[in-house]
Amino acid sequence: MAQEKFLKPKIDKALKEVLIERVYKNTNIEFAKRQNDAGMLGALYNFLNKI
Template identity: 50%
Template structure:
């Protein structure tokens, strides 16, 4: 919800509309139709996400980064953008060894992971 709510606030401010009148789905539909405000807000979100992922990679050195949440339903639109942003902030030797994946269960991914972890302990 965090990325989506920030995205909605940014686009609403740019378009000078009530944030309650738009949502992430509308923003991505408009971005795919080349709306400049929506594209700009998505690009800013992706850049911040890429920087955050890079910082995590430098600390944890994961083999794979899995992204989840409802906004990740936009995998086809976001995957190349996020990978490009990650690569902008990662040195090549780390970037080459870090895979990017999208959780298949989107918003339910964290809950399911917690459930299966709980099941494995009990």
């Protein structure tokens, strides 16, 4: 979550500068909740679907 606290304001500021207002207001930035587990979950998903 530390990365989100650091990156979200920077990304938000950059998007506000380059997007038109209507698009910016309807844009929602979400950060991954699984973080390092995402790769393992993807591998498990592929393994289970090949059986």
